[in-house]
Amino acid sequence: MPGNEKVLAFPVYPGVTPLDLIGPLTVLKTPGIGGARYRTVVVGERAEPLATDTPLQLQPAATFAEVPDPWAVIVPGGGASTLAATENEALLSYVRSAAPGAQVVGATGNGALVLAAAGLLRGKRAAIHWAYQEPLEELGAVPAPERWLVGGRLQTAAGGTAGFELALLLLARLRGRAIAGFGQLSAEYDPQPPFGRVGPDPADDELARTLRHPGSAPTAEPGTGDERLIALVLYPGLTVLDLIGPLQVLTMLQRFAPGYRPVTVWARREPVPTDAGVSVVPDRTFEEVAHPAIVLVPGGALPTIRAMSDPLVRDYVRSAAASADLVTSVCTGSLILGAVGLLEGRQATTNWFYPGILESLGATYQQRRWVEDGNLIMSAGVSAGIDMALHLAARLTDEATARRVQRAIDYDPQPPWGGIDYARIPRLPRAMRGAISLAAPAVAARSKRLTRAERSKAADTQLVTRP
CATH class of the missing domain: 3.40.50.880 (Class I glutamine amidotransferase (GATase) domain)
Incomplete structure (x- = not known):
């Protein structure tokens, strides 16, 4: 070296x-x-x-x-x-x-x-x-x-x-x-916890004992009928913090609400490279979690653009979303949702740099930490996945449980120079955003062609199989 x-x-x-x-x-x-x-x-x-x-x-x-x-x-x-x-x-x-x-x-x-x-x-x-x-x-x-x-x-x-x-x-x-x-x-580190800061609580002693001795928390047996799987999708080169933020929240939620089980999924159980220089290994395959209750798609930069056309990613996201109760994304993960035709005419958000591509896929961009539209919940860039996951935890259980999760992971964000002033973004990042927007129609075009072909194939299959 x-x-x-x-x-x-x-x-x-x-x-x-x-x-x-x-x-x-x-x-x-x-x-x-x-x-x-x-x-x-x-x-x-x-x-x-x-x-x-x-x-x-x-x-x-x-x-x-x-x-x-x-x-x-x-x-x-x-x-x-x-x-x-x-x-x-x-x-x-x-x-x-x-x-x-x-x-x-x-x-x-x-x-x-x-x-x-x-x-x-x-x-x-x-x-x-x-x-x-x-x-x-x-x-x-x-x-x-x-x-x-x-x-x-x-x-x-x-x-x-x-x-x-x-x-x-x-x-x-x-x-x-x-x-x-x-x-x-x-990383869009402009934290906005849905319930604000969560400080010391009278129940902290009990919670501390639970955290130091995990066996004292309620658990559910794997494979029980009441278990609802939350599938977090991997793919090569993803921005791993998009994944880890929600995963940490949802893993802690499982400690307090055992009916929900987050699982990480990819086509194979093998190391998947990420943007942080460390590979990660999923605990399930796509086939093993074909119909999750909730699916979450993280984002990235160029690897996400590639994933928008990857048949492995497209097929799983489209089929899992068809039967899932909720479909969620972090950062540019929403571009993958749009790439398979899930965001046409919907309110959506993504990383601050990428709204041009989102809109080219038929969505209406909202610059917010997270956006809900029906059964879709999407969060903005990278760290926004934590805030969105806490909101999701409250939706799945209640605010008290979600606040307990926030306290348990010690999420009390205090950026050293404050949040992001979007009205005063420097010239270079703005130029980068503009360049991405100029390329957006070309990036979206391939995904649109694939979606049309997939829909046509599905329609032909229905005609052949119709009695």
């Missing part, structure tokens, strides 16, 4: 919380010119699929031994699994050996427990998911009330999207404030 390249290592372990990892990775993958040369890498004891606290596996890109001296080492949280990780000697040895030479030693969620167990936080203040403050104290550190805390080399963030916010600050340090602002816009 080039001698002046900075390597930011994210060590993972069984049961890691994907949102604590993927949020920072997405921010730090923001393209731009100038600033330090760096790359992010997810490292594990072995470079093989690893279980998370959701129905999704992650594939580390390298082993601990292959990235011995990173410029930064940032440990993501993992719910109750992080308590076990404080005794994972391979993980602790890596963190201890990497930390002395690292310019940044950090953690997100309850990853600070690993730093503390490695002996790096004794007597020091650290931000952490609120439910794990007591275990952090037991390991000799001082829990801080801040959402994120930057103290020299030590940088820690609480749960939910606090790691996203900490990464924006780190991106500004590495590439400058303008690039960090572009990263915030690209």
Whole structure:
């Protein structure tokens, strides 16, 4: 590797919380010119699929031994699994050996427990998911009330999207404030939780015990008649934060409303590359979840444009949507819905950069965090999927349950420079949006031709089979 390249290592372990990892990775993958040369890498004891606290596996890109001296080492949280990780000697040895030479030693969620167990936080203040403050104290550190805390080399963030916010600050340090602002816009990190901020609650002690001891929460047996599957669709190159935000919300919802089970699906059970430099492995195939109660389609950039014409993606989304109670999307995932003919004449939203394509597919674009039209629920760019998923959780259960989910994932967003001022978007992003709009008719044309051909084939089949 080039001698002046900075390597930011994210060590993972069984049961890691994907949102604590993927949020920072997405921010730090923001393209731009100038600033330090760096790359992010997810490292594990072995470079093989690893279980998370959701129905999704992650594939580390390298082993601990292959990235011995990173410029930064940032440990993501993992719910109750992080308590076990404080005794994972391979993980602790890596963190201890990497930390002395690292310019940044950090953690997100309850990853600070690993730093503390490695002996790096004794007597020091650290931000952490609120439910794990007591275990952090037991390991000799001082829990801080801040959402994120930057103290020299030590940088820690609480749960939910606090790691996203900490990464924006780190991106500004590495590439400058303008690039960090572009990263915030690209991910549309303009959080608007449907119920506002959810702070401390009298029931927090009980909820904390449930989070630290998952066996105390109600569960449903897999395959029970009352189980309703929520299928989250994968495809190569997707923006994985589009997927992870809702998945984290819906996995927590399952803890409190066991009748709903989120599952990740792709054509095959094999690693699927994503935009964040880490591959993910689904737990079901399209065939195994042919008729979900709810289908959710995440977005991306060019890979999503390709997926609009991919017969595997098109066939599954169209057939699953035909029988689903609700059809949902995040970011440019709505373009895939439009590509199979589901948005003609409907109100819809998508990533701020892509409304031209959405409208070329027959939809009416609304610049809102999420839009409902009948059984369709679509959210805007990337991080909006979290807000939409909380709204969905309330629709499936009730507001009290959804608020409990928000508190459980510690989603209390506080962007370091505030939200996005859409009236003052810089010239370059506006030019990029305009270029995409100019290309929109050509992008939409192929999808429209495929939809017409599919409808014609379906009509011919009905004529042949009609008695």
